[in-house]
Amino acid sequence: MSVGIESIGIKLPSFAIESRKIAKLRGIPEEKATIGLGCHMVGLCMNQETVVDLAVNAAKRAIEQWDGCLNDIGMIVVGTESSLDEARPLSAWVAERLQLNGAVRSYEVKHACYAGTLALRQAVEWKVATQSPKCALVIAVDVCLYEPGHPAEITQGAGAVAMIVGQDKICSIDLRSYPYSEPCFDFWRPTGHAFPIVDSSKSLNAYLKATENCFNALFLDQTDLSFESFKSICFHAPFPKMVFKAFKHLATVFNFSECEHQKFLCDKILPFLTWNKEVGNAYSASLWLSVAQALDQANTGEKIACFSYGSGFGSELFVIERTNGSGFWAEDVKTDLAKRKEISIEEYDNWHKLVNHPPSRQ
Numbered sequence: 001m002s003v004g005i006e007s008i009g010i011k012l013p014s015f016a017i018e019s020r021k022i023a024k025l026r027g028i029p030e031e032k033a034t035i036g037l038g039c040h041m042v043g044l045c046m047n048q049e050t051v052v053d054l055a056v057n058a059a060k061r062a063i064e065q066w067d068g069c070l071n072d073i074g075m076i077v078v079g080t081e082s083s084l085d086e087a088r089p090l091s092a093w094v095a096e097r098l099q100l101n102g103a104v105r106s107y108e109v110k111h112a113c114y115a116g117t118l119a120l121r122q123a124v125e126w127k128v129a130t131q132s133p134k135c136a137l138v139i140a141v142d143v144c145l146y147e148p149g150h151p152a153e154i155t156q157g158a159g160a161v162a163m164i165v166g167q168d169k170i171c172s173i174d175l176r177s178y179p180y181s182e183p184c185f186d187f188w189r190p191t192g193h194a195f196p197i198v199d200s201s202k203s204l205n206a207y208l209k210a211t212e213n214c215f216n217a218l219f220l221d222q223t224d225l226s227f228e229s230f231k232s233i234c235f236h237a238p239f240p241k242m243v244f245k246a247f248k249h250l251a252t253v254f255n256f257s258e259c260e261h262q263k264f265l266c267d268k269i270l271p272f273l274t275w276n277k278e279v280g281n282a283y284s285a286s287l288w289l290s291v292a293q294a295l296d297q298a299n300t301g302e303k304i305a306c307f308s309y310g311s312g313f314g315s316e317l318f319v320i321e322r323t324n325g326s327g328f329w330a331e332d333v334k335t336d337l338a339k340r341k342e343i344s345i346e347e348y349d350n351w352h353k354l355v356n357h358p359p360s361r362q
């Protein structure tokens, strides 16, 4: 049985500001945002837009483009670190709005930015283990906010990617995958805190270590694969420069020449980070935005490497392969980018001052 993705829906937030404007507000050189971290826009949920709205709208878009119906869904799983409750899963809010109930397994997965990937892997494993004719609705969604004045404020963002896991209509997902984890306090958000606590250098180093271990494991196990084998190499993208740093680290570990390094970067990585640059760090959704862009541009038979990282820390690498169909989900991105409102520095400053409490229950 070849398991894969049957439909994809994306929802980006309705407001945005340029990262360099946040830098300006905080007295940071604008080039640190644009060149130093490679950031462009920060997507923002304002005017009552919530993580649930992002998730529901992404799911609705995936379902609208799908040839199945709600009765064909046997599982809904949401990967997020923007949960609204310690007990009630975010999936319950989403299922309620979709009117999805009955013989459906519904839950939330948490592991920082790795949560969306874990949700997807669990859906794949559920499909294989149960041989169910039903599909799983997987949603990777997050709203990323840092304390006003925190150096990472310019990397904020938000977004949701919904994927219907069933047959390999858009892509197949390899059942082999390569995880690497180490318990670590690199980035965490204690219960009730609105903003995360970050040990920046620990988080950068943990990400690099995870990358090296996962790619080593992949190439040791699948000796027929090399970096050349991939149409695109997609990474969790907290900010674009992190991806370049990780790939530079891989170039050293795997002994690329400078010419190879630059060619891989230009051909296999940079073209699939432009959606990420439009929304900033969408935590769990970040890797899946990049993968969705890569799938849109891939031809039948082309492979994509998917590297997921979540603080704490956990990571996983696996390969998917494009099968058929059009990239209809690219329209979601076009629509949302065309409709969204860019706000001023003053509007941002006034709004962010109010985000100092835990998210309200709906």
Ligand code: CAA
Binding pocket: 029, 030, 031, 032, 035, 036, 037, 113, 150, 151, 152, 153, 155, 187, 198, 199, 200, 201, 203, 204, 207, 236, 237, 238, 239, 241, 242, 281, 283, 309, 310, 311
């Ligand atoms: N012009 C051009 N470049 C400039 C500049 C200027 N005026 N000023 C600084 N820079 C460059 C620096 O030289 C540096 O470049 P290199 O990395 O190539 O050395 C870059 O800008 C960043 O500068 P700093 O290292 O001084 O940045 P910082 O100490 O403010 O940290 C940060 C930046 C890592 C984003 C930090 O804000 C942070 O902790 N972010 C959150 C954690 C994070 O994203 N970690 C990534 C891995 S963990 C993960 O992936 C999970 C997740 O989503 C959070």
